[in-house]
Amino acid sequence: GAGVSQTPSNKVTEKGKYVELRCDPISGHTALYWYRQSLGQGPEFLIYFQGTGAADDSGLPNDRFFAVRPEGSVSTLKIQRTERGDSAVYLCASSITGGTEAFFGQGTRLTVV
């Protein structure tokens, strides 16, 4: 596709459940980023992939959060034992290596009830 695609657009889950959020970056973009945006705040960095490997995962809040990018393209953010505090918009962005512009998707709004 022409832009970064994130699915689902919205996800409602029950507390304690497991969820997966998908990001399909722009074709050819080797760098991929996940951000979390809580209500009324700016996005916060979670994890950065260069190719298949996580180059920096310092923003992951705890070990319930995990992300993969097995083939260097699509990435999945996985959240175990969801808590109500995990409710937020999860944004994905991609860029070329060394590029100064990150292209964002429209995010997944996760609501934990």
Added chain:
Amino acid sequence: AQTVTQSQPEMSVQEAETVTLSCTYDTSESDYYLFWYKQPPSRQMILVIRQEAYKQQNATENRFSVNFQKAAKSFSLKISDSQLGDAAMYFCAYRRRAAGNMLTFGGGTRLMVKP
């Protein structure tokens, strides 16, 4: 650690008028980028303008321009001839040059445009 602060939660401007959004940041780095992103209700972050710290000249993109004051660590966005489509959340962001696109964002300013 770097921090980005936007002190104006909301701003309002009359259509066709000019408005300035403020941003300050804190860093010990000397080589970095600064950005302004627009986030409409669709949630997608759209790059408005970027500034490289080593460039003294302020960046300009059509109706959008910045006032970059490196010593003061200030980076304001000026929108001229405001249009209804400019209404959105605006976020100031920072990244170190060598840090890929790992961005640190401010808390945002909601811009309302009155017809």
